Amino acid sequence: MANVSLIHLKKQFGQSVAVSDFSLEIADGELVSFLGPSGCGKTTTLRMIAGFIDPTAGRILIGGTDVTALPVHQRNTGMVFQRYALFPHMTVAQNVSFGLEMRKVSAHERDRRIELALDMVRMTEYKDRYPRQLSGGQQQRVAIARALAIEPKVFLLDEPLSNLDAKLRLEVREEIRALQQRLGLTTIFVTHDQEEALAISDRMAIMHDGKVQQVGRPDVLYEQPENFFVAEFLGKMNFFAGTCVGPGQFKTTDGLLLNVDAVTQSTKRVGVRPERVELVAVATSGNNIPVTVQSSAYLGSFVDVVLAGPNQQRLSCQVPNTATVSPADAFTTGRGLVMNFKASDCVVFNEEGDA
Amino acid sequence: MLASIVPIRRFHLGKWFLRVFVFLVYAIMLCPLVFVIWLSFFKDSILYFPPSGYTLSWYKNAWDNQSFVNGFIFSLQLAIVSALIGVSIGVVAALGLIRYRFRGAKYVNTLLLSPLLMPGIVAGIAIYLFYLRTENFLDRDIVGTLGGLVLAHICLTIPWTVRLVSASMHGLDPSIEEAARNLGANGRVAFWRITLPMLRPAIVAAALFSFIVSFENLEVSLSLVGPGSTTLPIAIMQYLEFNLDPTIAAVSSVQILLLGIIMLVTDRFVKLSQVV
Numbered sequence: 363m364a365n366v367s368l369i370h371l372k373k374q375f376g377q378s379v380a381v382s383d384f385s386l387e388i389a390d391g392e393l394v395s396f397l398g399p400s401g402c403g404k405t406t407t408l409r410m411i412a413g414f415i416d417p418t419a420g421r422i423l424i425g426g427t428d429v430t431a432l433p434v435h436q437r438n439t440g441m442v443f444q445r446y447a448l449f450p451h452m453t454v455a456q457n458v459s460f461g462l463e464m465r466k467v468s469a470h471e472r473d474r475r476i477e478l479a480l481d482m483v484r485m486t487e488y489k490d491r492y493p494r495q496l497s498g499g500q501q502q503r504v505a506i507a508r509a510l511a512i513e514p515k516v517f518l519l520d521e522p523l524s525n526l527d528a529k530l531r532l533e534v535r536e537e538i539r540a541l542q543q544r545l546g547l548t549t550i551f552v553t554h555d556q557e558e559a560l561a562i563s564d565r566m567a568i569m570h571d572g573k574v575q576q577v578g579r580p581d582v583l584y585e586q587p588e589n590f591f592v593a594e595f596l597g598k599m600n601f602f603a604g605t606c607v608g609p610g611q612f613k614t615t616d617g618l619l620l621n622v623d624a625v626t627q628s629t630k631r632v633g634v635r636p637e638r639v640e641l642v643a644v645a646t647s648g649n650n651i652p653v654t655v656q657s658s659a660y661l662g663s664f665v666d667v668v669l670a671g672p673n674q675q676r677l678s679c680q681v682p683n684t685a686t687v688s689p690a691d692a693f694t695t696g697r698g699l700v701m702n703f704k705a706s707d708c709v710v711f712n713e714e715g716d717a
Numbered sequence: 718m719l720a721s722i723v724p725i726r727r728f729h730l731g732k733w734f735l736r737v738f739v740f741l742v743y744a745i746m747l748c749p750l751v752f753v754i755w756l757s758f759f760k761d762s763i764l765y766f767p768p769s770g771y772t773l774s775w776y777k778n779a780w781d782n783q784s785f786v787n788g789f790i791f792s793l794q795l796a797i798v799s800a801l802i803g804v805s806i807g808v809v810a811a812l813g814l815i816r817y818r819f820r821g822a823k824y825v826n827t828l829l830l831s832p833l834l835m836p837g838i839v840a841g842i843a844i845y846l847f848y849l850r851t852e853n854f855l856d857r858d859i860v861g862t863l864g865g866l867v868l869a870h871i872c873l874t875i876p877w878t879v880r881l882v883s884a885s886m887h888g889l890d891p892s893i894e895e896a897a898r899n900l901g902a903n904g905r906v907a908f909w910r911i912t913l914p915m916l917r918p919a920i921v922a923a924a925l926f927s928f929i930v931s932f933e934n935l936e937v938s939l940s941l942v943g944p945g946s947t948t949l950p951i952a953i954m955q956y957l958e959f960n961l962d963p964t965i966a967a968v969s970s971v972q973i974l975l976l977g978i979i980m981l982v983t984d985r986f987v988k989l990s991q992v993v
Binding site: 412414433434435436438439440441443444445447448449450451460461464465505508509512 | 898901906917
């Protein structure tokens with residue numbers, strides 16, 4: 363395994379910039395996910411690391427060696443593709459064997475490593491089957507074994523779970539994470555699914571329009587988003603526009619005064635997560651905003667309530683299901699309530715949308 | 718459960734109509750074959766119905782006819798050589814057209830498929846005239862040579878390969894070849910070990926079609942064959958000019974049987990229905 367350095371990486375297709383100035387240090391044994399909506403440049407970046415796309419500018423180092431000019435087959439990365447990409451005319455064992463044959467590994471050693479790789483993903487008993495005889499989850503496991511059998515310096519995964527159904531997705535995700543931890547694999551995981559990224563990553567890089575928006579631990583990104591995009595892409599957030607009117611004091615455009623711990627002179631907007639908000643009948647200590655219930659959706663573990671604020675702006679609140687209140691009675695449309703939250707739970711943003 | 722039976726009833730009529738239609742299509746396609754084989758056993762030398770008896774003598778007659786035997790062997794050689802060369806060129810052409818979207822690729826594609834659009838006799842005469850001009854220019858024989866005939870047949874077989882192989886390539890997931898390269902195969906190795914085997918069904922089917930197209934071609938061969946090298950279809954035509962006995966039916970039956978066996982054997986190794 364090895365560390366990976368991306369140095370001012372850039373890719374331009376004609377006039378359109380797919381990735382602009384991406385710099386990142388990925389430590390040995392770390393799992394970093396690239397998260398973003400489609401077209402944000404995450405897959406392009408991964409493919410540049412694998413060598414399928416030549417960067418317009420910048421350098422890629424794997425284990426301290428500059429691989430920017432190396433062809434794909436000399437980079438020693440192990441990649442897993444969205445649609446499995448198994449060789450249809452080869453058995454499971456032959457699929458895993460392919461990379462080893464390319465490395466001129468002796469037949470005896472090859473058999474040992476095929477066995478080991480298939481055992482890792484619990485596919486040993488299927489080694490003589492053909493890919494078409496396997497389910498999607500099994501195929502992806504073989505693809506993982508195939509990529510790991512070559513003992514790559516970096517493990518690259520391009521949306522590996524998006525073709526699987528919900529239950530399998532969770533199962534294979536946990537399996538990937540467990541393998542990654544056990545083998546200490548330096549891993550880059552591309553996904554558009556925020557829950558997947560939150561669950562699996564040591565650090566995540568959120569991308570938008572070819573630019574890296576923020577890099578950090580999942581909890582840091584969620585709790586301290588650096589801009590609007592990160593705040594809204596990762597979970598939901600209620601925003602209030604206004605200005606700073608004193609230390610810890612923020613006045614919304616509707617004239618409401620809020621206590622916000624983090625507020626500064628440049629603060630133009632304040633945000634609070636829907637699950638950090640409580641709905642109460644009468645105003646209590648902390649920040650209180652009068653709201654009207656628009657609709658509510660019962661989602662099992664919580665109730666998602668859509669509210670209208672003083673300026674008719676759309677707000678949202680997640681009420682945990684404690685079984686003491688029936689959601690149907692508590693959140694009837696048109697009911698007036700008070701949205702209550704703490705000064706310490708607020709996140710602040712300046713004019714540009716940066717925190 | 719009962720409710721679900723009702724709507725099925727309503728479609729019964731349509732289903733029967735479809736069955737009858739399919740039966741008729743098969744009947745129309747297979748009837749000539751059945752009759753040709755049947756006729757080949759008729760005793761009478763002038764076709765007469767019902768036959769006065771059955772005989773195998775027409776098969777012996779065909780076997781004794783030197784021009785049929787020679788024509789058969791010559792056609793077989795011609796078809797194998799043309800199919801092999803045509804498929805090789807066609808695969809490369811299909812790869813080039815799909816992989817490298819070069820300027821004018823569309824026109825090259827149309828050009829390669831054009832032998833399919835042209836009536837055989839027109840193509841035959843056009844190639845003949847072209848060969849004559851080229852002969853004058855190069856000052857060497859082309860019409861009547863084996864090379865000239867093979868070249869013309871290759872032109873006929875290429876469209877089949879280009880169509881079948883490019884259709885098959887369109888269906889390939891490009892990430893499969895990428896996976897091979899990622900695992901350490903350079904472009905050449907990835908092509909030979911991964912991409913080409915995935916195209917195998919299409920290539921086998923293309924070879925089969927090319928073989929048949931060349932084997933049964935009459936119109937193009939007609940103006941290009943030289944003395945002493947007659948293809949089977951030409952031998953049949955020449956025989957028909959002066960004879961009308963069931964020998965022709967016997968020759969045709971052998972041909973039908975041979976092509977049928979080739980198809981069945983091929984289908985055992987490659988499911989043709991998946992490609993064609």
